[in-house]
Amino acid sequence: MIQFLLLHIIAIKGQKLLKTLELYGNNEISGIIKVEKNDENLLIAFYFENVNYPIALVSREEIHDTDFNTTVKPIFIESQKVMFFDYESIQIHYHTHLIELNYMDNIYYYARDRFGPFKLKIEVYSKPRSTCTNNCQGFIISKTMQNSKCNQNCECETGYFGSYCQFELLRIDQDVNYKIHLSPHKAVYLSFQFDKEAILIADDVIDPITASFGLLGYKGFEIPDQTSYTAILHSQLSLTKLIQNFKIKFKxxxxxxxxxxxxxxxxxxxxxxxxxxxxxxSGNCMFLAFASFNIIMIILCFGVTNLCKQKEIIVKKRRRIKVRPPKIENNPKNFSSQFFKKYFESYDYEDFVQINPSYSQTTQCVVCMDDLNLKEISITPCGHVFHHQCLMKWLMKILNCPSCRFQIIYQQVIDGGWLGSKLSSNSLSQLQNSKSQPTIQGSSFLIENTENADIVQMMEKVDEN
Structure with a gap:
């Protein structure tokens, strides 16, 4: 009884309304408040009406739009001005803001809403100095629910939370159904005692609901933070991971x-x-284990198969495959460069014409159309002269004479005996005094007018001479 009387006396003497203002504005309202000098703290209460995102600031200096930024938590960017604000109310868009500060001769205030116009009422109270922030000494504002219990520590009664116990709180128990009405721009706060795992289930959800989280009794973490701990509730929301993180950070x-x-x-x-x-x-884990086992077996089978194939390829590469040379009677489609260099003689054009004057009129290679005197020459079994390199490239593609299309026989080249053969018994020096030149000259005439069989016979006669 004595304690009750003491609290009543403190409630009467402890509070004093110093000034009241009623204002109207579009998007913002600012001004200055002057109060009588006293040695006590001041508490300024801002009551907003018809607002969605209210903000109230107090400072010793005039406040402008450029002095703050409310995009994150909010962060005030003007370092030269000291501003006071109700962070909890700003964070949850509460319609009442309470700001405590030491006495100031001139109090500059700034209030705004993202969507105007709105109505604002400001009340300035004197408050005894106290370390207890939830007014356990009897400071009572009629429009703000003050539900505190005052023992050695100031605590909010069940059903309220916040620095001034100004926010209503609905405690829920597990396995109990609660019907909750949600309105735009107004939050509903639930609390429950958790252990380890919990899931929040919602029925009859029309639009997705934003859920934010806080911890009761932890200043700075008590008000649900919409920027750090936020989730979307459709039909159900698991809180297990969040609870585990809170348990680690706040034991x-x-x-x-x-x-x-x-x-x-x-x-x-x-x-x-x-x-x-x-x-x-459980069924899900059994299915997951079965699927994982099958995937591992498939990977192992694939790896073993791939390893066997790699070994088989290595064994095949190590085996030496013997390739038999073509039979002499089967004439190939072309000559190799080694074959050509082995059986075809190369001459200097001037030396060759000096020994064989009948070729003096042949001055152009019909393959490249350049002068024969520019490079070394070779002669075909049918008696036509070409550049040595031109003839080699030609016979590496087709076994016909570039000039007369005479078919050059594989065996004929190997047997030799013709003028351009390296195996010819008549060397270039021996042919200088030989009478075979008219025959060769005649053979050139025969090459152009006879068939392949006659050409072979003519070449044999030349060889005999």
Whole structure:
């Protein structure tokens, strides 16, 4: 009884309303408040009406739009000005902002809303200095629910939380169904005591719901943070991972606050259940183990098969495959360069014409159409002269004379005996005094007018001479 009377006396003497302002604005309202000098703290209460995202700031200096940025948490970017604000109310878009500060002669205020116009009421109170931030000394504002219990520490009564115990809180138990109405720009806060695993199940959800999380009793982490811990609730939401992270960071934490917000007006059913984590004997894990085993077996079979193929390829490469040379009676389609160099003689054109004057009129290679005197020459079994390299490239592709299309026989070249053969018994020096020149000259005439059989006979006569 005595304690109650003391609290009542403190409530009467402890609070004093110094000034009241009622204002209207479009998007922002700013001004200055002057109060009588006193040695106590001041508490300024901002009451917003018809707002969605209210912000209230107080400073010793005039405040402008460029002095702050509310995109993240909010962060105030002007370092030269000291500003006071109710971070909790800004964070959850609460319609009442409470700001404590030491006495100032001139109090500059700034209030705004993202969507205007709006109505604002400002009340300035004096407050005794106290380390207790939730007004356990009896400071009571009529429009703000003050539900505190004052023992050695100031704590909020069940059903409220925040620095001033100004936010309502609905405690839920597991396996109990709760019907909750959600309105745009207004959050509903739930709390429950957690252990390890939990899942939040929602029925009759029309539009996705934003869920943000906080920890009861941890200043700075108590108000659900929409920037750090946020998830989307469609039909159900697992909270197990979040609870495990909170348990690691805050070992004594046991009460989770869940803030629910919706862009549309809807009524949902909420129930909290313990989450059944999968065990090794559950159907999902058995299926996963079976699938993993099959994948491993397929990989092993593929690896063994690939290894066998690699060994087989290596063995085949190590084997030496003997290739038999073509039979002499089977004439090939062309000559190799080694074969040509072995059986075809090369001459200097001037030396060759000096020994064989009958070829003096042949001055052009019909393969490249250049002068024969520019390079070394060779002669075909049918008696036509070409550049040595031109004739070799030609016979490596086709076994006909470039000039008369006489078919050059493989065996005929090997046997030799013709003028351009390296195996000819008549060397270039021996042919100088030989009477075979008229015969060769005549053979040139025969080559152009006889068939292949006559050419072979003519070449044999030349060889005999």
């Amino acid at each position: 004594d934490a046991n009460t989770l606050i869940v803030g629910l917000q919706s862009q549309t007006d809807q009524t949902i059913n909420i129930i909290m259940k313990p989450e059944q984590t999968a065990t090794i004997l």
